[in-house]
Amino acid sequence: MKWPFHESHDRTPETALHLAMDAIAQVSGNAWGTVESPIPPQAFLGADLGLSSLAVARLAGILNQHGGTKPLPFHKLFVSPEGSLRHDVRVSDLAAFLEQHRNTPRL
Amino acid sequence: MTGDSPSDPFRAALGFGMLPGCLGHAVVRNPWFEPARVSLRMTSWCCQCVDDIQTGPWDEEAAPYSLLEPEWRVWRSLPHASARRQWMRGRVAAKDAVRLLLLDRYSIMAPLETVGVLPDLQGRPRVTCAALPKTSAWISVSISHCGNSSVALATEQTGTGHGVGIDVASLTDNHEGLAEGGFCPAETALLEECPEPDRPHWLLRLWCAKEAVAKALGVGLKGNPMNYRVLRVDRPGGTVEIQVADTLELADPSRIQESVTAHVGCDRGMAFAVAWVE
Numbered sequence: 394m395k396w397p398f399h400e401s402h403d404r405t406p407e408t409a410l411h412l413a414m415d416a417i418a419q420v421s422g423n424a425w426g427t428v429e430s431p432i433p434p435q436a437f438l439g440a441d442l443g444l445s446s447l448a449v450a451r452l453a454g455i456l457n458q459h460g461g462t463k464p465l466p467f468h469k470l471f472v473s474p475e476g477s478l479r480h481d482v483r484v485s486d487l488a489a490f491l492e493q494h495r496n497t498p499r500l
Numbered sequence: 501m502t503g504d505s506p507s508d509p510f511r512a513a514l515g516f517g518m519l520p521g522c523l524g525h526a527v528v529r530n531p532w533f534e535p536a537r538v539s540l541r542m543t544s545w546c547c548q549c550v551d552d553i554q555t556g557p558w559d560e561e562a563a564p565y566s567l568l569e570p571e572w573r574v575w576r577s578l579p580h581a582s583a584r585r586q587w588m589r590g591r592v593a594a595k596d597a598v599r600l601l602l603l604d605r606y607s608i609m610a611p612l613e614t615v616g617v618l619p620d621l622q623g624r625p626r627v628t629c630a631a632l633p634k635t636s637a638w639i640s641v642s643i644s645h646c647g648n649s650s651v652a653l654a655t656e657q658t659g660t661g662h663g664v665g666i667d668v669a670s671l672t673d674n675h676e677g678l679a680e681g682g683f684c685p686a687e688t689a690l691l692e693e694c695p696e697p698d699r700p701h702w703l704l705r706l707w708c709a710k711e712a713v714a715k716a717l718g719v720g721l722k723g724n725p726m727n728y729r730v731l732r733v734d735r736p737g738g739t740v741e742i743q744v745a746d747t748l749e750l751a752d753p754s755r756i757q758e759s760v761t762a763h764v765g766c767d768r769g770m771a772f773a774v775a776w777v778e
Binding site: 419420422440441443445446447449450451452453454455456457458467468470471472478479480 | 579580583586669674675678679711720722723724
């Protein structure tokens, strides 16, 4: 698998968004949603892109493999800042999560 | 339980095949016996609805003949054509499973459009049907989607709030990342005890087991697959024990002991899991 940001230490919002979009493109092959290119940052993973919970778990696994030295706390992605559970998240939420939690990539 | 034969009296009686309003479209509906067979504790029926990905908007043609008005409103509110089609496939499979159950248990022939399957506040499908007999039992139904196929399991239940859950996953799709993203190290250690040739299929069985238990409890994964932890795998028996996180808000936590059992298998190109909580 190609991973353009494999050795990047860049934690800019743009890099995080690219990371999210690249991983989404990898897991969206079996989804029903129309995955536009580029993927709209405001699109919801479930409602717009059609990602199943299995696809979201794959997304977590793929991002973890390349995300850094520590596992990403993906369970926090679905918790809103107020503490309530979010049933769906936007691509931009995932990018913001990566920007916040991504640490030194594994080499 | 009857056999999977073309002369099956249930199938003949219900006229499975052409969906009303769907003349010329490739939509195939049939009972799926394997998932129902593994849950021998109760009467349950499983049905599958498959459409041809190339076919036209069959759901739009079938909707007036197949949906109750509240269902039609939910279906119309979905933003994408592919989402509407998936939703309709799931409703058809669920209605067929409920109809078979009604025929089996009460000798009631319920037309497709008289059975309603609507999501409740938690998104869990609830069955309505004017022909439902007045008993203390209620019908629990669960729906799962996989590619262009939807399946549903319906069962009669007398418990309090929980129900039945089914989940399916394609054996041929790419599942890279699932082991890392869906399971903790203790669970992947259990997976590694499976013989190598069967391991990818067991990975899917274990995933489906988590989903099926989450659906049976009516609370879903809550965004975190680690809320459901694989405790034990009985490969010869085809069962998986799932421990449920005590942080989940369940309708009746006293019904859950140490774990919930999911029955797993592979059939029709899919891994599947079935679970129920009384």
